[in-house]
Amino acid sequence: MPTNLTRHDAVPASVPRVTVVIPSFNEPNEVLRKSLDSVAAQTMTDFECLVIDESTRPEAAAACRALCERDARFRYVHPETRIGLAASLNLGLSMARGPLIARFDADDICLPHRLERQVAYLEAHPDVDVLGGGLEIFTAEAGMIAIRDYPLDPETIERRFHTTTPIAHPTVMMRKSVLDRFGGYDPSFRFAEDLDLWLRLLNRGVRFANLPDVLVRYRQQSTARNPQHWQFNLRARTQNFSRRQFPRRLMGLLAIAAWRFIPKPFQEHVFRRLLLRNR
Helix, strand or coil: CCCCEEECCCCCCCCCCEEEEEEECCCCHHHHHHHHHHHHCCCCCCEEEEEEECCCCHHHHHHHHHHHCCCCCEEEEEECCCCCHHHHHHHHHHHCCCCEEEECCCCCEECCCHHHHHHHHHHHCCCCCEEEEEEEEEECCCEEEEEECCCCCHHHHHHHCCCCCCCCHHHCEEEHHHHHHHCCCCCCCCCCHHHHHHHHHHHCCCCEEEEEEEEEEEECCCCCCCHHHHHHHHHHHHHCCCCCCHHHHHHHHHHHHHHCCCCHHHHHHHHHHHHCECC
16 A cells, blocks of 8 residues: 555544545546545535545645535545545545545536435444445536436345345445455456456445435446456456355356356346336
8 A cells, every 4th residue: 555645634633424435547636625625524524525636737635625625524546646546435435534435536517415325324224234225327517417216225236246236336335344344346347447446345234225316427428348347357256256145146147257248238238128117
């Protein structure tokens, strides 16, 4: 883990209920401002926000730091060298003071009640350790494209993990104690770092759930995945393969192995028809 960091030193004295961890990399100033403003405007105010900024353009890094310095709850962290997304997330986890960790991306928008609703659910359901919610997919040009819903109960989520990723990474709130016990992200994953973590936690009995609400407006130009994503997806499934529900896991592994060779336009068509809905 890097030791040479540039950080915003105004750290609140009290321990927050939630730590929001946001990786950032050369984000346009207006996009980043809207994203951080959506966190600052949360109805639940007892949080800290760690922005792990790997920007390589000095003007982008300066703008990100300036945006963080507007609010004492935000802490700006700038690794001296590029460490990648998974390592940036681990750095944020190591610095987090809250017992709950909220994931978020620097180009998305949090809906105002996101933190409040997730904290309330986790307090009422101590058996659940990882909690997500729905996404509103949008672009700057077209506005809202579609809604993506996710299964709600732990049993359905576990079954769906065999063939897809039934929890949206940018919406996740999770208990830090679980990550302290079982470890965080694997830095060797350039893609699908979230799936690798979820499958590892699932194999250790960690329970997942989703709220029925849309929690995040997710900026996405295309629903087609980078081809390398499927290579790392397959690696995550192979690396975390378990005999638990063996037939389903094997079928899922074979399906993902075959899916990598499906043409991108067809992948995108299937994704839109099966997984997205109009508002």
